Amino acid sequence: MKRLYFIYLLLFVLSGHAIACTTAIISGKGTIDGRPLLYKHRDTSALQNKLMAFSDGKYNYIGIVNSTDKTGKEVWGGYNSTGFAIMNSASYNLNEKEVGPEEREGIIIKMALQQCATLADFEKMLETLPKPLYVNANFGVIDAQGGAAYYETGDYTFKKYDANDPSIAPMGYIIRTNYSFSGDRARDKGLSRYQAAEPLFYNAALSGSLSYRFLLQDVSRHLTHGLTGTNLYDIMPQDTSKTVFAAFRDYIPRYSTSSVIVVQGVKKAEPASLTTMWTILGSPLTTVVVPVWLNKDNWYPSTMLADETGNAKLCDWSLKLKKQLFPIDRGEGNDYINLAALITADGNGILQKIKPIENQILNKSDSLLNHWRKDGYNPAELKEFCKWVDNLIQQYYSFSPSFSSSF
Known part of the structure; x- marks a missing residue:
């Protein structure tokens, strides 16, 4: 394992490092249907994200990868064939001082997906990896046995926070942004x-x-600011006819949001193959949720995988739409959103228009999942679903003649 770890360190290249993320884990005891949830709202300078599926470890797995990372050296959240899922948020208050370049979280996540099936496996991996780890992170993990926990991890040690422990998570959930509860709270x-x-x-x-x-x-x-209480819906313009700017800094959705995943685990009696990764590629303000299921036939919506440009079409289109939200590309333009492009009283904002399309996808997905839970997974049905999703996305999101008529 030590040799493998150092190989990964040598392969590490300059990439989009984590800026800020909002994350959570929810025990099955706290969710609406008894299935655990792992949530990562990713903020980074690497705005082009893609899905990649892998078969280079003990277990097959799928996850979010920076588009510039051609071979998937780092993974920023995903799950494997055992139903084990992992993600991270960068923490800025754990290590007293840097002992070397940090942000090796994507390497740790990849290693965990390759070889871990349970929380106990992950804990053993953290314990046995050579130190320092070169990380400053909150790793969130769920497994198919009902496990759900955070591991606040620094260069030499980690502390576990169990979402199944009512003394830690009385309502079944734990939230982490960019600090650790076990760290220096002044930072x-x-x-x-x-x-x-x-x-x-x-x-x-x-x-x-x-x-x-x-x-x-x-x-x-969520368009209400946690500190000021400003709700952007309260000040939205009547229509899109005139640009209306609003300050947009430190909301949960940000200019730097590049993707969102929710891994929905399984109940103990269900097969791990029904683990679902609900995925947003690009800004959640300009794109739709699409589910993916890890499968041996590699049936995934093609718009979520890298094309000949190296980017995923859905992410690319999302970023093009986002330019309407942030038209100022100089100075502090990223801190000001064109509210008239996002939401309007007459319902013609980008976010308002994508919701009906997204609900079509989610309703069809829920129906398919419920069918599989009752009658078993069917690869032919997954293949047809992927084709249907791709067609829907092409119809409503590609920058083609149909795009202008849809938006």
């Missing part, structure tokens, strides 16, 4: 995003509505 980062997320989770837990849709449609598109 916390991402406080406003934590403040925005916590009441959302708490109220959803009280009402029994912690679900994958809640995470993707409510949390990742």
Whole structure:
């Protein structure tokens, strides 16, 4: 293992490093259907993301990869064939001082997906890897045995926070942004995003509505600032006729958001093959959720995989639409959003237009999943679903003649 780890370190190249992420894990005891959830809202300078499936380890796996990473040296969240899933958020308050270049989290995640089936496997891996690890991270993990925990991990040690422990997670969920609860709290980062997320989770837990849709449609598109309380829906313009700028810094969705994943685990009696990764490639404000299932036939929507340019079409189109939200490309333009392009009182904002399309995908996906849970997975049905999703995405999102008529 030591040799493999150092090989990965040698392969590490300059890439888009984590800036800020909002993440959570939810035990099956806290979710609407008894299945655990792993959530990562990724913020990074590497805005072009893609899906990649791998067969280079003990277990096959799929995950989010930077488009510039041609061979998938680093993975930034995903799951494997055992139902083990992992992601991270960068933490800025664990290591007292840097002992070398940090941000090896993508390497650790890849290694875990290759070889871990349970939380115990991951803990053993962290214990046996050579130190320092060159990380400063909150790793969130779930498995097919009902495990759900965070590992606040520095260069030499880690501390576990178990979402199944009512003394730690009384309502079944744990949230992490860019600080660790076991770290130096004077160096916390991402406080406003934590403040925005916590009441959302708490109220959803009280009402029994912690679900994958809640995470993707409510949390990742939450437009109320955690510190100031500013709700952008309260100041949205009537229509799209005039550009209306609003300050847009430290919301959960950000200019730097590159992807979102929710891995929905399985109940103990269900096959791990029904683990689902609900995926947003690009900005959650300009693109739709699409589910993927790891499978031996490699049936995935082609718009989520790298094409001849090296980018995933869906992510690329999302970023092109995002330019309408952030038309100022100089100075501090990334901190100001054109609210008239995003949401309007007459319902013609980009976010408002993608929701009906997304709901078509989610409704069809839920129907397919419920069928598989009852009658078993069918590869032919997955193949047809992937073709259907690709066609729908092409129809509504590609920059073709149909695009202008749809938006």
